[in-house]
Amino acid sequence: xxxxxxxxxxxxxxxxxxxxxxxxxxxxxxxxxxxxxxxxxxxxxxxxxxxxxxxxxxxxxxxxxxxxxxxxxxxxxxxxxxxxxxxxxxxxxxxxxxxxxxxxxxxxxxxxxxxxxxxxxxxxxxxxxxxxxxxxxxxxxxxxxxxxxxxxxxxxxxxxxxxxxxxxxxxxxxxxxxxxxxxxxxxxxxxxxxxxxxxxxxxxxxxxxxxxxxxxxxxxxxxxxxxxxxxxxxxxxxxxxxxxxxxxxxxxxxxxxxxxxxxxxxxxxxxxxxxxxxxxxxxxxxxxxxxxxxxxxxxxxxxxxxxxxxxxxxxxxxxxxxxxxxxxxxxxxxxxxxxxxxxxxxxxxxx
Amino acid sequence: xxxxxxxxxxxxxxxxxxxxxxxxxxxxxxxxxxxxxxxxxxxxxxxxxxxxxxxxxxxxxxxxxxxxxxxxxxxxxxxxxxxxxxxxxxxxxxxxxxxxxxxxxxxxxx
Numbered sequence: 001x002x003x004x005x006x007x008x009x010x011x012x013x014x015x016x017x018x019x020x021x022x023x024x025x026x027x028x029x030x031x032x033x034x035x036x037x038x039x040x041x042x043x044x045x046x047x048x049x050x051x052x053x054x055x056x057x058x059x060x061x062x063x064x065x066x067x068x069x070x071x072x073x074x075x076x077x078x079x080x081x082x083x084x085x086x087x088x089x090x091x092x093x094x095x096x097x098x099x100x101x102x103x104x105x106x107x108x109x110x111x112x113x114x115x116x117x118x119x120x121x122x123x124x125x126x127x128x129x130x131x132x133x134x135x136x137x138x139x140x141x142x143x144x145x146x147x148x149x150x151x152x153x154x155x156x157x158x159x160x161x162x163x164x165x166x167x168x169x170x171x172x173x174x175x176x177x178x179x180x181x182x183x184x185x186x187x188x189x190x191x192x193x194x195x196x197x198x199x200x201x202x203x204x205x206x207x208x209x210x211x212x213x214x215x216x217x218x219x220x221x222x223x224x225x226x227x228x229x230x231x232x233x234x235x236x237x238x239x240x241x242x243x244x245x246x247x248x249x250x251x252x253x254x255x256x257x258x259x260x261x262x263x264x265x266x267x268x269x270x271x272x273x274x275x276x277x278x279x280x281x282x283x284x285x286x287x288x289x290x291x292x293x294x295x296x297x298x299x300x301x302x303x304x305x306x307x308x309x310x311x312x313x314x315x316x317x318x319x320x321x322x323x324x325x326x327x328x329x330x331x332x333x334x335x336x337x338x339x340x341x342x343x344x345x346x347x348x349x350x351x
Numbered sequence: 352x353x354x355x356x357x358x359x360x361x362x363x364x365x366x367x368x369x370x371x372x373x374x375x376x377x378x379x380x381x382x383x384x385x386x387x388x389x390x391x392x393x394x395x396x397x398x399x400x401x402x403x404x405x406x407x408x409x410x411x412x413x414x415x416x417x418x419x420x421x422x423x424x425x426x427x428x429x430x431x432x433x434x435x436x437x438x439x440x441x442x443x444x445x446x447x448x449x450x451x452x453x454x455x456x457x458x459x460x461x
Contacts, residue, residue, distance in 0.1 A: 264391035
């Protein structure tokens with residue numbers, strides 16, 4: 001079982017920054033996220049789009065902001081459980097929690113911070129009979145680890161940025177890449193569309209449009225081929241993997257059944273104090289929470305994460321007086337032994 | 352600048368008559384959400400970045416609207432639910448005085 005101080009659900013900017021604030025107070029964190037990588041909405045929905053309202057950044061690309069946050073928290077050695085969804089929580093007699101994920105991972109911590117954003121991203125699935133049998137047996141909705149496609153035959157279905165970008169990326173790894181879309185038009189960044197066009201002309205990928213995958217064939221429980229329908233005609237295409245990228249829809253998920261006060265698909269918190277929910281020890285920060293006057297902005301999530309960490313620290317250290325120190329005064333001591341300090345002034349005569 | 356009257360039929364079939372402000376740079380999707388006519392998290396999910404089709408609506412009146420661009424058409428066809436001839440992404444329709452009397456129906460939840 002993984003043991004930590006704060007169990008964070010959601011690896012978006014709010015969940016990530018919480019690691020930093022917790023680290024300043026010498027608390028460790030472990031983050032669970034359903035996506036294969038950190039960043040939440042920023043990494044999955046709009047990595048290349050600029051954000052103009054992050055204080056201190058006239059403009060910062062969403063993906064870059066996540067990279068920066070990952071760098072900022074690295075020194076506090078956060079643990080990550082990617083591709084996992086928090087399923088249940090158990091509160092022990094001493095007030096600590098055990099969260100179990102859908103993959104059986106158990107994490108023990110002293111507090112839970114839900115930084116779930118809009119909810120866990122669920123993929124839109126193609127309507128094909130018997131699809132479930134092949135999920136993770138050839139059918140993948142996320143590229144969890146690009147290496148699993150090395151020297152394999154893959155078929156990607158979809159018409160947007162995700163389908164285009166993965167076609168480009170995996171064309172370098174896979175032995176065969178086929179891109180299928182039910183319409184002739186693709187919708188994405190000009191750069192991506194042009195790269196896919198080039199790959200097609202170089203015969204590095206196959207493009208089948210307008211077409212749809214209508215059936216899956218397998219052997220021994222694993223995918224072996226797809227049945228494709230194009231303008232009324234069916235054909236079979238042998239493949240090792242089928243990656244449908246039809247978009248994602250966020251859903252609150254199992255957390256919705258934890259007995260939290262939910263209003264308008266968001267978790268109600270006490271914003272007069274510390275963003276705790278109606279369950280003591282469980283906090284909700286960032287887009288996932290709601291309170292009078294709530295604004296779903298990244299910068300608000302940053303602020304809420306900070307106050308949440310304070311509250312957890314106070315609960316764990318009752319009676320201890322807290323002194324607010326500025327990072328420029330104390331520096332930042334990482335758990336990895338690193339230390340960031342501000343240079344001290346000198347006192348010297350100048351001849 | 353005056354408010355414009357817009358009639359919105361929600362996903363339960365209930366008709367709402369609202370007055371939308373033309374001087375707040377709002378679009379139709381934001382207006383629907385501001386008046387809480389949809390369940391939070393099921394409409395305008397991407398916030399108006401034209402990356403989902405959850406703000407789809409059917410235009411029922413003859414009101415003149417800005418032309419549907421390729422990107423809107425493409426997204427509707429790719430990710431829209433029960434797309435029809437009169438489907439539009441409400442995040443692409445700014446609230447202007449020309450919208451007076453507009454009548455729309457919110458498309459089913461994706």
